[in-house]
Amino acid sequence: MKFKMAAAHLLIILLWGSAFAGIRHGLEGYSPEQLSFLRLLIGSLALIFYAIYTKMKLPEVKDWPVIFLFGFLGFAVYQTALNFGEQTVSAGAASLLVSTSPVFIGLLGRVFFKERTGLWYWSGAAISMVGIFFLSFGTGGGFELGSGVFLILIASLSESLYFVFQKNYLSKYGALPFTAYTIWAATFLMSFFAPGLGTQLMEAPAGATISAFYLGLFPTVIAYLALAYITAKSGASEAASSLYLTPAVSFLIAWVWLGEVPDVWTVIGGLITLIGVSLTFFKGKSKEFVADKESA
Numbered sequence: 001m002k003f004k005m006a007a008a009h010l011l012i013i014l015l016w017g018s019a020f021a022g023i024r025h026g027l028e029g030y031s032p033e034q035l036s037f038l039r040l041l042i043g044s045l046a047l048i049f050y051a052i053y054t055k056m057k058l059p060e061v062k063d064w065p066v067i068f069l070f071g072f073l074g075f076a077v078y079q080t081a082l083n084f085g086e087q088t089v090s091a092g093a094a095s096l097l098v099s100t101s102p103v104f105i106g107l108l109g110r111v112f113f114k115e116r117t118g119l120w121y122w123s124g125a126a127i128s129m130v131g132i133f134f135l136s137f138g139t140g141g142g143f144e145l146g147s148g149v150f151l152i153l154i155a156s157l158s159e160s161l162y163f164v165f166q167k168n169y170l171s172k173y174g175a176l177p178f179t180a181y182t183i184w185a186a187t188f189l190m191s192f193f194a195p196g197l198g199t200q201l202m203e204a205p206a207g208a209t210i211s212a213f214y215l216g217l218f219p220t221v222i223a224y225l226a227l228a229y230i231t232a233k234s235g236a237s238e239a240a241s242s243l244y245l246t247p248a249v250s251f252l253i254a255w256v257w258l259g260e261v262p263d264v265w266t267v268i269g270g271l272i273t274l275i276g277v278s279l280t281f282f283k284g285k286s287k288e289f290v291a292d293k294e295s296a
Contacts, residue, residue, distance in 0.1 A: 005233060008226040015226075017249030019219040020091035020098075021257045022211045023083055029208025032083030034197055035215075037190040040075060042216025044187040047180045050221070059173060059181050066169065067178075071185030074162030080190075081155035088148035090260045093135050095250035096270045097152040102277050103128050104160035112164070124279025131273030134265055176228040183220070247274065 026035045050056070059067055086094050103125045135149065162182075169178050201209060247270065254260040262270070 005230060008230050011226045012223050012230075013245045013249050014253075015219045015223040016246045017095070018253045018257075019215060020086065020095045020250045021254040021260075022215045022219070023086050023094075024091045024254070024258055024260075026208050026211040026215060027083060027087060029204030030200060030212060031193075032080055032087065033190070033193040034200055035083050035212055036076065036079040037187070037193045038197065038212045039079065039216040039220060040183060040187040040190055042213050043220035044184050046217055046221045047183060050225075051177075051180060056177050056180065059177075063169065063172075064185075067181045068185040068189065070162055070166055070169070071182040071187075072189055073158045074166075074182055075186035076189050077158040078155045078162070079186075081151045081158065085148045085150075085152035085155065089152060090262065090266070091254035091258060092247065092251035092260060092262055093266050093270070094152050095247040096135060096266075096273050097132065097149060098156050098159070099247050099277055100128055100132070100153070100273065101156045101160045101163065104157050105163055108160060108164045120279050124276045127276030127279065128273050129276075131269045131271070131276055134269030134272060174228075176224060179224055 023035065026039075030038065082094065082098065085097075089097070106121045106125070132149065132153070166178065166182075172178075173181070251260075251262060251270075255262075
């Protein structure tokens with residue numbers, strides 16, 4: 001059992017950590033919108049086969065509008081904004097910026113659910129903001145929030161909205177079925193960008209297409225199967241722990257795969273950001289929400 005749990009954790013960390021480099025590679029052949037749609041399409045097709053195999057039930061019709069909203073926020077907006085951001089932000093820095101989601105989650109919990117935050121949260125949030133400004137140096141934008149950094153923070157916020165408000169539906173449907181519903185919904189919404197995709201598939205470099213298929217199948221589907229296994233065996237909090245090693249793995253994979261070597265500003269900003277995020281997580285309030293979804 002311990003070996004299986006460790007293997008599941010390792011799989012999640014590696015797959016989510018590789019997603020950011022995969023996006024950078026995929027953007028060499030596809031626009032941000034096309035890459036998002038293709039990734040979702042591949043994931044949706046794989047999940048259809050899984051749904052048939054497991055005899056997954058369809059959601060109640062009354063929940064469809066909410067599912068489409070969650071699909072829009074958690075996958076369509078998140079992936080597209082992240083793709084646009086990674087046009088100018090390195091894969092490693094992008095993973096660090098996305099890891100700020102506990103900061104947004106804590107703030108949303110405070111605003112909408114009157115969750116108590118306290119000194120740990122606000123200290124962590126302030127430290128994270130300092131880290132973000134240092135990260136902006138590493139993107140070549142100087143001491144400011146460049147467009148790429150801003151778009152990735154939008155992605156993190158959108159993902160956080162998805163995490164915070166899906167809690168009741170996770171209890172109703174289960175983590176994996178609800179994730180499948182929202183991915184299918186996001187695919188439908190992103191099908192607006194389907195025209196011209198066939199031509200682009202033939203013209204894009206083979207490596208970019210392979211990356212798109214990899215993103216759709218492995219970080220989007222396989223990682224969630226491993227996540228569901230951990231959640232079922234040890235609970236959501238245990239599953240959430242995988243999130244905090246993802247940026248380190250992302251930097252390593254981006255270095256090996258893309259040859260991206262982080263500069264000193266990115267390293268300093270990354271360390272500061274992770275310290276700040278860790279403080280918000282230590283507070284425990286954001287931890288509850290992050291654990292309900294479990295970030296590529």
